[in-house]
Amino acid sequence: MYKFFTLLLCICYSIYSTAQNYDPNKVFAPGFYTFNGNAFRAADGTPGRAYWQNRANYAIEAAFDTTTNILSGTEVIEYINNSPNTLDYLWLELDQNVDKENSRAQSLTAPGLEPAPDKGFKLATVELNNGGAWQQAAYQVQDTRMQLRLKKALDSGKSLKLKIRFSFKLLKSSAADRAGILQTKNGKIFEFGYWFPRLCVYDDLNGWNTLPYIGGGEFYFEYGNIDYKITVPAGMLAVGSGQLLNGKELLSDKVLTHLSKAHASDKTVVIYSQEDIKKQSPTKKISGTVTWHFAMNNTRDVAFALSKAFIWDGAKIDLPSGKTAFAQSVYPEESVQGKSEWNHATEYVKASVEDFSKKWFEYPYPEATNVAGPIGGMEFPALAFDYYREGGKGLWALVSHEIGHTWYPMIVGSDERRYPFMDEGFNTFIDIYAQEDFNKGQFAPKRDGEYAPKGGNPADEIIPVIKATKNGPTLLSPPDGMDYKYVHPLAYFKTAFGLVLLRDIILGKDRFDYAFRSYTKNWAFKHPSPVDFFRTMDNAAGEDLSWFWREWFYNNWxxxxxxxxxxxxxxxxxxxxxxxxxxxxxxxxxxxxxxxxxxxxxxxxxxxxxxxxxxxxxxxxxxxxxxxxxxxxxxxxxxxxxxxxxxxxxx
Missing domain, CATH: 2.60.40.10 (Immunoglobulins)
Structure with missing residues (x-):
């Protein structure tokens, strides 16, 4: 009898324990969406009839001194208040200040650093024109942010102009490794990201988005047109986001001839070769300085790079509508030696842009540029910085991923500083299919580095991530709010695998693809939130997915x-x-x-x-x-x- 009751107790305890591990009232709880749609953001996940966003247009003239590594410039910003609110102050991002010894980022990792007065932005003047004459602006710098306090408020529907004279010294690694310098045998490569003061986003979700730049979270900016001129020593080659406007006046006749051939070719054409570097200048002018003039419309940022060591090649991109764009890569001699295979980089850019355009949203910009240099991998609108020694499958994965960011978050302008899953994860997801498509799966299947044991499959690989983060951060956590060891497995890998589950298991390819394309189209050049994405997928696919969002994005079950x-x-x-x-x-x-x-x-x-x-x-x-x-x-x-x-x- 004792054994019987002991066995009965064990059976009851086992049933009770199992039952306690699953509660349907948690995963299927009602009221997932805590607010109704409104005039700004509709309940079906689309921008509402009264959706608004502010706009910032930039005209920048800068010069770079290659002996001191100091970039100095003047920017004129037109800021347009499309919100229904009157603004008493503005906020700008000064991301180069992350390198200052007293920045919040440095204080978190290495407090008490010796003063380094040559780091970060130096502001010579900040002027304001708010419907009258130019006046000195009242401003205050807080870490990586600057507040401008307006004497005259900026009314709804009105605009003002700012003029900022700024400078900073480019370091070997600047702005938390978003800019930097690399010495090569034929000269230095200079990469410039986060290089000018930029307006923060003011939106209907948070008002002013002023999260400090600490290094993990990337950026969130208003859309606008950016016209920028960079004056540098003659003989250097420069590439930048957008389009070169003065190429015919600037580039040598030989370079222009090869450039024209590349624009018309489906195969990669060398525009400026390794032999050319040693024999002739890429520019007509060979002494003094030259000014490179770039412009990009409807963008949230621009970046550029320059060097005397750049080999330059390019090819035509064929888009679904019949239009064309231009893929180009610049890289040093070292990038085509040993296992480095940068002579294939333009081929990878072209294939990736064509694939993403066909599947999700047509590429809207005239050029897609890939730069080899010191930065391991960093995305900007229509331009990427990638590590100069990469080759093989690693180069494909790097190039495709970084240029893929032009879709998420450069076209679909989500908040990277708060929600990295909406750019890193979505981009990793679209990479999976581009990798399967390229050259009949030459580099497929896509795997996520240390989470990809040989012979495993993604479902097995994600299980250790889920277990490791069971009581840790979720996909809704900001990157600077979690141990950095969790950022990649969550923001990149778990997000991408979750979308694969939605596509392959839960919704099916047709319903998923239609809904994901709808999200991309509806929020192109706008500012979606996670809830906008969830609502779009629910509505466009015709499925209540609140259980999935709750378990996969809000929890680590x-x-x-x-x-x-x-x-x-x-x-x-x-x-x-x-x-x-x-x-x-x-x-x-x-x-x-x-x-x-x-x-x-x-x-x-x-x-x-x-x-x-x-x-x-x-x-x-x-x-x-x-x-x-x-x-x-x-x-x-x-x-x-x-x-x-x-x-x-x-x-």
Whole structure:
């Protein structure tokens, strides 16, 4: 009797423990969306009829001294207040200040650094024209931000102008590795990102977005037109976001001839070769200084690079509409030596842009530029900085990923500083299919570095990430608010895998692709929030996915689906089989089942996710004509099931 009650107690405890790991009221709780749609952001995830966003246009004239490494410039900013509110002050980002010894970023990692007066922005003058004459502006710098306090408020529908004279010294690694210098055998490469003061976003979600730049979170800026001129020593080659406007006046006749051929060629054409570097200048003028004039419309930022060491090649990009754009790469001699294969970089840019344009949204800019240099991988609108020694599959992955950021978040302008999953994760997701498409899968399948054991599959690889972050940050956490070791596995890998689950398991390719394209089209050149994305996918796909958003993005729950019992109706296989499945952890998913009979017949059944609304266990009836040989949950191993041992039943 004692043994019986002990056994009964153990059975009851086991059932109770299992039940406590899954609560349908958590994952299927009502009221996921805590507010209704409004005039600014509609309930279906689209911009509302009264959606607004402010605009910032820039005209910049800068000069770079290659002996002191100091860039100095003057920018005139036209700021347009499209909001319904009157603004008493403005906020700007001064991201170069992250390098100052007293910055918030430095204080977090190495407090008490020795003073370094040559780091960060130096502001010579800040002037304001708010409907009258130019006047000195009242401003205050706080770390990587600057507040301008307006004597005359900026009314709704009005604009003002700012004029800022600024300078900073480019370091070997500047602005938390978003700019820098590399010494090569033929000269230095200078890369400039985060290089001028920029307006913060003022929106209907947070008002002024003034999160400080600490290094993990990237940027969030208003759209506008940016016209910029860079004066540098003659003989250097410069590339920048947007389009070179004065190439015919600036470039040598030989370079112009090769450039014209490249614009018309589907194959990569060398515009300025390794031999040319040693023999002639890329510019008509060979002494003194020259001014490179670039412009980019409807963009949230620009970056540029320059060097005497650049080899330059390019090719035509063919777009779905019949229009064309131009892919180009610049790189030093070292980038085509050993395992470095930068002579393929333009081919990779072209293929990636064509693939993303066909699948998601047509590329809207005239050029796509890839720069080899010291920065490991950093994206800007229509331009990427990539590591100069990369080659093989690594170069493809790097080039495709960084230029892919032109879609997310440069076209679809999400807040990188708060929600890295909306750019890094979405971009990693579209990389998967571009990698499958390129050259018949030459570099496929895509894997995520240390999370990709040899011979594994993505579903198995994500399980350690889910376990490691079970009590840690979620996908809604800002990058500067989590241990940096979690940023890549969550923002990049978990997000991308979650979208694959949506596409392959939950919605299917057609419904997912239509909804994802709708999101991209509706929020192109606008500022979506995570909820705008969730609502769009729900509405365009026609599915209430709140359970998935809750478990995958707002929590780090585990999945463990099991087969706990198999028997026959009245003990007769001819009357059908009764299969009992159980959800042992808090995450839920639809249940793909492969039911094999001994007569050789196999059925593939999909049990919808709603089965878990009623509890942790469910029994389904399957029509059979003979005894079962096996029953398997998720036979293709597509789900991130943490215990596959209980996914299989055999008699």
């Amino acid at each position: 585990e999945l463990d689906q099991a087969i706990t019992d198999v028997k026959y109706v009245d003990g007769d296989p001819a009357k059908g089989a009764l299969i009992t499945i159980e959800n042992k952890e808090q995450m839920v998913m639809p249940v793909p089942l492969a039911v094999a009979e001994r007569n050789g017949h196999t059925q593939h059944i999909r049990v919808p996710v709603e089965v878990w609304q009623l509890g942790a266990k469910h029994t389904i009836k399957v029509n059979t004509t003979s005894r079962l040989a096996s029953v398997v949950i998720d036979p293709k191993n597509q789900l991130p099931d943490s215990n596959r041992e209980n996914n299989k039943w055999k008699p």
